[in-house]
Amino acid sequence: MSQTQPQDLDGTTVAVLVAPEGTERVEFERPVEALTEAGAEVDVVSIEDGEAQTVDNDLEQAETVEIDETVGNVSAEDYDAVHVPGGTVGADRLRADDDAVAFVGEHLAADKPTGSICHGPWTLVESGAVEGRTLTSYPSLETDVENAGGEWVDEAVVTDDGLVTSRKPDDLDAYCDELVATIATAS
Numbered sequence: 001m002s003q004t005q006p007q008d009l010d011g012t013t014v015a016v017l018v019a020p021e022g023t024e025r026v027e028f029e030r031p032v033e034a035l036t037e038a039g040a041e042v043d044v045v046s047i048e049d050g051e052a053q054t055v056d057n058d059l060e061q062a063e064t065v066e067i068d069e070t071v072g073n074v075s076a077e078d079y080d081a082v083h084v085p086g087g088t089v090g091a092d093r094l095r096a097d098d099d100a101v102a103f104v105g106e107h108l109a110a111d112k113p114t115g116s117i118c119h120g121p122w123t124l125v126e127s128g129a130v131e132g133r134t135l136t137s138y139p140s141l142e143t144d145v146e147n148a149g150g151e152w153v154d155e156a157v158v159t160d161d162g163l164v165t166s167r168k169p170d171d172l173d174a175y176c177d178e179l180v181a182t183i184a185t186a187s
Helices: 025-037 088-095 098-109 121-127 139-147 169-186
Strands: 013-018 021-024 041-046 051-056 060-066 081-084 114-117 157-160 163-166
Touching (some): 013 088, 013 098, 021 025, 021 088, 025 060, 025 081, 025 169, 081 098, 081 169, 088 098, 088 121, 098 114, 098 121, 114 121, 114 169, 121 139, 121 163, 163 169
Parallel strands (some): 013 041, 013 081, 021 051, 081 114, 114 163
Antiparallel strands (some): 051 060, 157 163
């Protein structure tokens, strides 16, 4: 739950980019809850249609979620912002998909709010858009971020010119608050 007053995101559309399997459930559900409570319309976007299988702690199958759109059929122009949750397997699938990488890269190139948590920043790294930016992620991605020209810091949430990143599920309160506030400011 959000710790601050909800921002008004009425009329705002947000894509939540998930893998067909392996997206961390809580890193999907909590931001979606915060965004919808603030009034945003949220579409679940994936590299395949149908349903996505989320996981708990990268190991146990959790909820399935209905895919609204495939990333090959949408563009950054269709959304005001994007959120990329983590989950090691899911994030690895997304960073290996050219359409998913291009979609995230288009958002960042258009200076649209982009949020990512845990292993989700792998897709940001693959997009080539972290160079010169400061961000955080799950600690094991530090070298990937630095090799891509970004500055990695160990903080609960980091915002750099519309890019909101966070380390892990324990940081979700701070992440959700900052993601909603960043999108509200840009809208």
